[in-house]
Amino acid sequence: MTLTSDLIKQSQKEKVWSRYCGHFDLSMEEYMQIQERLLFEQFTLLKDSAIGNHFFGKNPPKSVQEFRERIPLTTYEDYVDFLLDKKEEMLPKANYRWARTSGRSGRYKCKWIPLTDRMYGRYGEVALTAMILSSCSYKGDVKVQPGDVLLLATAPLPYTSGYVSHSTADLLDVRFVPPLEEGEKMEFADRIAAGFSQGMETGIDYFYGLASVLGKMGERFAEGGGSSKSSIKGMKLKTVLKLLKGLIIAKANRRNLLPKDIWKLKGVMTGGMDTDIYREKVEYYWGKPPLEGYACTEGGMQALQGCNYKGMLLFPDINFYEFIPFDEHLKNKKDPNYVPKTVLSNELALGIYEIVFTNLLGGVLQRYRVGDLIRIDSLQDEEIRCNLPQFRFYSRGDDLIDLSNMVRFTEKSIWQSINAAGVKYMDWTARKEVENGKPILHLYMEFLNSEHPPISKIQAMIEEQIAIFHPDYNGMKEIVGDHNFKLTELQRGAFDHFTESQRAAGADLAHLKPPHMQPKDHIFEKLINLE
16 A cells, blocks of 8 residues: 555545645745756756766756756757667666657657656656546545556557556556556557456546547447447446446437446546547547646656646646747747747746756756747636646647748647538648649548548638638738648548558557658658558
């Protein structure tokens, strides 16, 4: 029994809430004190290591300002000699676990990031924070209990989400379906299927993973895929009774069986671009809105929404944060030699920023640019009495499609336009191309079935929604003229063919599907050429 499990069993909810959610009550002064104290601790940890000497020699910075002036902004390229081959002798003395990320560039087969014990332990703590926030009814409410069941719907070790699952199991006596050791040996689709099958017997209390998985599973139920007679064969009596109870609820509401008729989830925890896309569907099908988080392999579990499901708040003790204002980001994008200025957390205003972080808790990345853009939506939230800035994920920096410096498309905005148009599709990808001497947004889409309206009509439907999600779009048309958007249908099976060919070639998990935005030429050619 862990300490946290003991506190929960003893109903010491105030201590649990304060321990895991107390950062929402910090003042900005307290937040910055934590940031600076742990940053100076990092200097002490790094100063006698080869990687520390590489960046600041034997004399670590004596102030935050000196740190920002002396240490350059970095990317993974600056750490290849230390991390790609896991050269622990060049790092500070510690017990390391190694997490891998494929990244988007494809330049390396994978990128390795070292995790200290403190960083690993923080994974589980943030996951527990998410469980608390996703299931609470009010501030201070703790519904998490030892023995709660979590659906295992994430990547296995050595991916970050695998470490999150293991750290959570170490911190709290939770149960995964399928069990971690069993599920990590399965392919993703088999793991999900086994989790839902076992969840029919055990129940499911929490879901952590991609919102699209829950959304698509809900769609299957709504279409009748979750209530076929064949699915009852071999079920235990308890499971059959649970299914029959769900069918009665569905019939009483004059609709098909939905997952929420069977499982009463306490909380749903998601992250990634698809959260906003599937938010309403997840709540409709599963009966709970998804609590969004922000994470990456290089920076760990960094931010969560509050209990009112609005903006996300960055934890003060996981990374030291700087932010590149959007105009500085654009200057650097135009001129790679330009060094963009940064601001600190207490200098933020409303607007778009590129996030820059320095690992705390013994990590080794300094002033690291992961390439993400965030949008600061508020500097405080009176509803939950939080006096700190809160944000939403905006876009990958490399994914923005800019037309004539008037309209900027993000993956989310295009995705929202497609869904709002009601188009039934398998998948899509978008590129900025030049046609008749001017830049256009070119969308390539594989439709769900061959019977669909004419392409010209679907194109008009999507463009109408584009103008709604991008208020400057019609203004741009008045200046540069029409024909700024084009839709092309891909052959049936294009995305499945791409995935299978990537899998056969031994591609990493993150490279099995083409990116939605700006796929590189060799990826795009492989997608459109089924030969």
